[in-house]
Amino acid sequence: MTIASLEPLDPEIFDLLRRVSTATLATQLFKHGMRNRVLTDVHPIVPNAQMVGEAVTLRYVPMREDLDTLEATGNPDHPQRKLIDTIGRGQVLVCDARGDAGAGTIGDILAMRLKARGAAGFVTDGAVRDSPGIREVGLPCYARAQHPNASFHRHHAADVNVPIGCGGVLVLPGDVVVGDGEGVVVIPRHLAASVARNGFDQEELELFILEKVARGAGLVGTYPASDATRAEFQRWRAARQAASRDAEP
Amino acid sequence: MTIASLEPLDPEIFDLLRRVSTATLATQLFKHGMRNRVLTDVHPIVPNAQMVGEAVTLRYVPMREDLDTLEATGNPDHPQRKLIDTIGRGQVLVCDARGDAGAGTIGDILAMRLKARGAAGFVTDGAVRDSPGIREVGLPCYARAQHPNASFHRHHAADVNVPIGCGGVLVLPGDVVVGDGEGVVVIPRHLAASVARNGFDQEELELFILEKVARGAGLVGTYPASDATRAEFQRWRAARQAASRDAEP
Amino acid sequence: MTIASLEPLDPEIFDLLRRVSTATLATQLFKHGMRNRVLTDVHPIVPNAQMVGEAVTLRYVPMREDLDTLEATGNPDHPQRKLIDTIGRGQVLVCDARGDAGAGTIGDILAMRLKARGAAGFVTDGAVRDSPGIREVGLPCYARAQHPNASFHRHHAADVNVPIGCGGVLVLPGDVVVGDGEGVVVIPRHLAASVARNGFDQEELELFILEKVARGAGLVGTYPASDATRAEFQRWRAARQAASRDAEP
Amino acid sequence: MTIASLEPLDPEIFDLLRRVSTATLATQLFKHGMRNRVLTDVHPIVPNAQMVGEAVTLRYVPMREDLDTLEATGNPDHPQRKLIDTIGRGQVLVCDARGDAGAGTIGDILAMRLKARGAAGFVTDGAVRDSPGIREVGLPCYARAQHPNASFHRHHAADVNVPIGCGGVLVLPGDVVVGDGEGVVVIPRHLAASVARNGFDQEELELFILEKVARGAGLVGTYPASDATRAEFQRWRAARQAASRDAEP
Amino acid sequence: MTIASLEPLDPEIFDLLRRVSTATLATQLFKHGMRNRVLTDVHPIVPNAQMVGEAVTLRYVPMREDLDTLEATGNPDHPQRKLIDTIGRGQVLVCDARGDAGAGTIGDILAMRLKARGAAGFVTDGAVRDSPGIREVGLPCYARAQHPNASFHRHHAADVNVPIGCGGVLVLPGDVVVGDGEGVVVIPRHLAASVARNGFDQEELELFILEKVARGAGLVGTYPASDATRAEFQRWRAARQAASRDAEP
């Protein structure tokens, strides 16, 4: 499967997703009957990161002592190195490390290469290494843990751009991957437009509700919103958009 | 069981507990033969939080697909919503989420409602969602993890103000719950006065010992304190209290 | 086994190790056929810590209710207290707590005593308590978790300076222990000189590579470094050392 | 909630369920949109057991040293003892032990009492004790493990006939509980009739398919069954029923 | 510590313990304030085993690649081999394998050697290997699992006859170790006589209760036994002993 062959997504989708939390996206995916689209035990390694992009995938299997040596990473066809060296702008590298956090799957140099290529971020259900260095590089990065071992201590890079499991979630190449300060959610590509638009609406509604509750409103009729609250929200939103238009020169 | 029917605790108890660490409280409870009153795998979500209050409890059981829908939370009798909407000043909402961190048990809107009601804090052995938002709300909050899923992804709210387990510890409605930058300890209500007073004394003694050790004292006779050290402590404490009185206008 | 009887290590080794990351040391140990010298599930408790020192070891076994009382810690022969009170300058106390994080193995007073004795740090695969206080003390400290319970809630101190397991790794008294913002690696004493020197060289090479990659270099031939890249590195390094010499008064 | 107040189920449902495997029932519940009705980590303790009955529930929370003493079990109102002493014919006692297998929740004497009352079986996500004795008693029994500790070593019996979680599954009083040599499935009461009838049909179809495959049939068209295979099955079933009728006197 | 130097225990203690279940012994130890004397996750490997003996202990730490080679087991001072070759009649070898079941700590040849020496059994919280062969040898054997790897795949034998943890329980050399078809309990040596005698009495009482319950008695007053039931038991026991005496020639 090659990502290149997929129908491009409307750039507006990515713009909207940058303004929606992973919590809101999880709720939107629930509405499509999907209860399990959030990676489990995968946490932000770089504080305050925001990440939106398309998944390219890398699959690890357990190492074998004779195959996984220091020298093997120098092979120009090594799947991990080749994928990182050719990753596209706006892509997120998602690794299936079988949840084994006993070795880093990238370190600071590979994070720097991803950043230099314009990648949108990095996700693994294993560990990362050189994590202080990765925080300096600043690439959005999500992992189960940080661990000084290199990938070949525990892993063998098997293949790229196949369907994988990461953090207990099916990830297909081309899925839309969103991360914030809480976690990572993976949106099936065919649902990305709908989830982005409805998620953005939900985000605005929840901002309205949060302000009401801060001012003392009770939950009944407010959260979830009754028809009356939704009507009030529409007026608030319209007023806000008008004000925003007026503020423009 | 209703909290309202319990004999009120002396407000001085809460004042003292605000000045005692959870580590010291664990030691005091050990003296009462209780080795297991600290929640396991429940961590501060909001940095530098301090929390003291009385427990109200909420019990979750596993979700069932036909019962736990998006719509169900709109029911005015939904146990979680009703409890949050009526929580009392100085109460701590403690949730039994069976240690399942695959869904948040509250998000930023419910945290805001708890704060608006004057609740003292929130504790769960599951996750919280919208955790960046919760940190902005600033309500003291302790959980096993943060996770974008909503409660209905994994949980069904069963009942309120029953005895529960949370983080491996029995929590009865009305128990006194204390949290600091390290963790959460639950004090059986009938022991609260004794534990608070003795804990405060221990805290002062340990401050005295810490200063001695910082100046180079060895451990023998100092920690634990011999009779001589305790006598020295009493003089130090008396002098400190006198100085404190003199400093008042 | 007494640490005192071991052949002293060249102080230059410790100087070099202060400038090498745990990730680089893990790679160096891999070259010696050792895939498992990084502690698993042991994390920095004090931010930005750097730690290099020689291991002294303390072994815990499970507590028994009649042996492990509050009073027992006052015994002048209590193994933990005695070891801490006599620890040497530059030593790291490494505890085998069987990975049980249900109790702290030291708190702020003992951390202060370790610091006052000139110890280089503290490592446990259990928890620490009084962790906010430990962060104030500032001793480099690595643990599986923080937990308010005292050691006697779960542990019995059995003996000192015997071979132990900590975080899944064999630790012998006298091994060289290095910690940074990522984790802890334990270097067998007989390998310390070689690992330190080669690790320092690797660290400089990786700095050179990181800068190349930041400027847009691809991975092939760069990372791992080809002979040409290594030659380029040698020139870079020589120029840097010359510049550094020139900069001295 | 009292079981007595529920509408009785047709006895034919129980007869059918005795002839259906838990694997088949899991598939039938999947057809109703339920992916999670099989208890996790709950295994047969008594070999070759078959169990069908209605759930009564018992909820445990963590013990507290002053409440959970040897003497407390002698209280005539102790929830566990009272429930066992009054359990009805054909009922299954299902315990929420929070997945904690560090203590038995019943032993051989209580298993004997359940059997004497005509209970259909016992299920816990904790342990059972006196397991060799329980195997002699012969009551169908499912648990996470066997463990010599008594319930009060780890558990406090909190209440009965409330909704519980057991093995990660919501169990309501009155749900239909089925166990075989593989595991335990819990059928929501309102689905019992449909699941039993369709499950029995599926069981017969799978027997027919198994025989075809044993004789060399390939999977395509056979499993899952095509329309042609289903027609063939209907003829086989009709012939079998006719033969069965003829064989009667 | 040498076992030889301990005061011998009355052989009657061992005779009594052979007739008491581990469940009953756990209750007796609870009466001495000990809630945690049963090994967790340690199961019978040889069916229908009964084991009573005195503990000798072996402590494993994690392997290191250069120390733990195939050749190292041939060293006449290898702690495991030496201990097995000199174990005494009626002793139980208890191993601290840190709960790591990734390698067997003995296989069939070492089990045979233990049996030839008259050892009473073998206990580990790791695995055993050659488990089909061990079942043929027939030595009572308790472990966490069975696993084909040899000990040096994961473990380094550190020392013998020191206090250890096994299955989460403190085991001192000379403690009395009892195993049955359910699990293993470790009795502190100074409690062995009391626990054996009271355990035997409890066992007889429970047999009496079990028979009453089998005949339809309710739990109240029966289990736990009221004074009246205890008096009835004493008559039953006296009659049984008289009958037993009469039956002798």
Next chain:
Amino acid sequence: MTIASLEPLDPEIFDLLRRVSTATLATQLFKHGMRNRVLTDVHPIVPNAQMVGEAVTLRYVPMREDLDTLEATGNPDHPQRKLIDTIGRGQVLVCDARGDAGAGTIGDILAMRLKARGAAGFVTDGAVRDSPGIREVGLPCYARAQHPNASFHRHHAADVNVPIGCGGVLVLPGDVVVGDGEGVVVIPRHLAASVARNGFDQEELELFILEKVARGAGLVGTYPASDATRAEFQRWRAARQAASRDAEP
């Protein structure tokens, strides 16, 4: 990768492997520097099974609700069904189920189909379902657990005959898979001949040693065998082979 394209292995290798235990094979692989070739947490489901064959592989990833329906298994190109329907004589189907035991990866009908095709066995690090039925079919079968759920409850079949991880071990199509009453070991294909021959020799030597130890021999010089013991073994083996030849007609 197709198995068909691999160089066939000498049938004698399989004959030898049928007479060697997995424990012995683990030791032989250790001699080749491989410490991790035994599947972890994968146990015999069918008692007394012996299994030797060549691996074909099936890879599962997590299910997605819209892809993994009951109907999907009827697709003639479903990877699992197609692989089972075309498996070759003497092959072992090895599944990567990510260690998730929450669903069976085959049931009795598919086990019957594997048997009808002449497959040598089935291995998964997930569960199997219909396990009582599988035991009747009698195909050698190894799994982490038994579980009534069907594969589509938790899994999506992704691809076949790619490198996989199973039980923490790298499995390549064509690797030689051996199972006995203890567990499963996977031999890299290029080592099969050497491991089989040396393993068979070790097995005979250990039989000789076991008999010596049963007759009272000590471990030193016997196990591991000294040169003298090896010479004695060679005489014993020669005599045994001669006797075996004489016994032939």
